[in-house]
Amino acid sequence: MPFQGANSLTPFWINTLSIPVITIDGPSGAGKGTLGLWLAKALKFHLLESGALYRLSALAAQLLGVDDSDEQQVADISKQLDVSFIPKGDGVAVMLNGQDVSAALRQEDIGMAASRVAAFPSVRSALVECQRNFVKAPGLVADGRDMGSTIFPQAEAKIFLTARAETRADRRMKQLEDAGLAADYDKILADIKARDENDSNRSVSPLVAAPDALVIDSSDLSLDEVYDKALEYIRLKIQLS
Ligand SMILES: Nc1ncnc2c1ncn2[C@@H]1O[C@H](COP(=O)(O)OP(=O)(O)OP(=O)(O)O)[C@@H](O)[C@H]1O
Numbered sequence: 233m234p235f236q237g238a239n240s241l242t243p244f245w246i247n248t249l250s251i252p253v254i255t256i257d258g259p260s261g262a263g264k265g266t267l268g269l270w271l272a273k274a275l276k277f278h279l280l281e282s283g284a285l286y287r288l289s290a291l292a293a294q295l296l297g298v299d300d301s302d303e304q305q306v307a308d309i310s311k312q313l314d315v316s317f318i319p320k321g322d323g324v325a326v327m328l329n330g331q332d333v334s335a336a337l338r339q340e341d342i343g344m345a346a347s348r349v350a351a352f353p354s355v356r357s358a359l360v361e362c363q364r365n366f367v368k369a370p371g372l373v374a375d376g377r378d379m380g381s382t383i384f385p386q387a388e389a390k391i392f393l394t395a396r397a398e399t400r401a402d403r404r405m406k407q408l409e410d411a412g413l414a415a416d417y418d419k420i421l422a423d424i425k426a427r428d429e430n431d432s433n434r435s436v437s438p439l440v441a442a443p444d445a446l447v448i449d450s451s452d453l454s455l456d457e458v459y460d461k462a463l464e465y466i467r468l469k470i471q472l473s
Pocket residue numbers: 258259260261262263264265266267283403404406407450453454455458
């Protein structure tokens with residue numbers, strides 16, 4: 233039965249009370265995106281890759297010639313992002329102003345710029361509503377850094393997926409080599425550690441496991457093993473049809 237007493241002052245999650253949300257947070261390269269995609273496909277849930285929104289803010293600022301240290305201008309850009317996510321092949325194409333920017337978005341310099349703009353409180357606030365609007369029946373899988381702690385505190389199932397920095401750098405190397413791109417292990421590892429440091433120590437919504445999250449360390453687990461553990465936990469938390 234729909235909730236009867238909701239109005240515009242009601243916390244947002246009351247209006248979406250019957251829609252299950254699964255959050256996956258963790259550091260860069262832990263496997264959040266892959267696990268999120270697998271779960272969303274298997275459960276036929278919607279998918280939010282929240283990192284894409286911070287990457288888009290950084291990319292849009294770069295395309296407009298705006299310095300990414302200018303918090304106010306980047307926040308204005310974040311509020312007005314014209315973004316859509318279109319299913320494409322095995323994944324999702326990210327469109328900015330109608331253009332497919334998926335490849336540009338994955339570049340490591342955009343990841344680093346995203347990490348810088350993500351530390352600005354007004355940029356984070358600008359993206360909150362957009363992220364919460366992803367909650368739609370039959371359910372949502374959301375991955376990022378603060379999904380379980382800040383954006384969806386009401387989520388039924390919260391996973392914190394982590395792995396050793398060196399393991400994550402190995403995986404990123406392989407990912408780049410498989411895509412035929414040049415990769416420098418020392419630089420990748422340094423960037424991963426710098427991003428961990430930025431994301432964990434910022435004043436707003438730092439990278440942290442929500443107290444009620446299941447922590448999975450994927451360092452010595454295959455993707456299949458991570459998926460099985462996650463699904464076993466989700467089945468305990470959410471009634472799946
Ligand atoms: N448990 C695992 N075993 C082997 N490879 C893995 C594992 N988890 C992830 N990978 C691989 O590591 C790479 C990075 O994974 P993925 O993009 O899912 O990480 P992420 O946490 O979403 O990173 P980011 O936050 O930077 O987007 C991918 O090539 C993926 O296939």
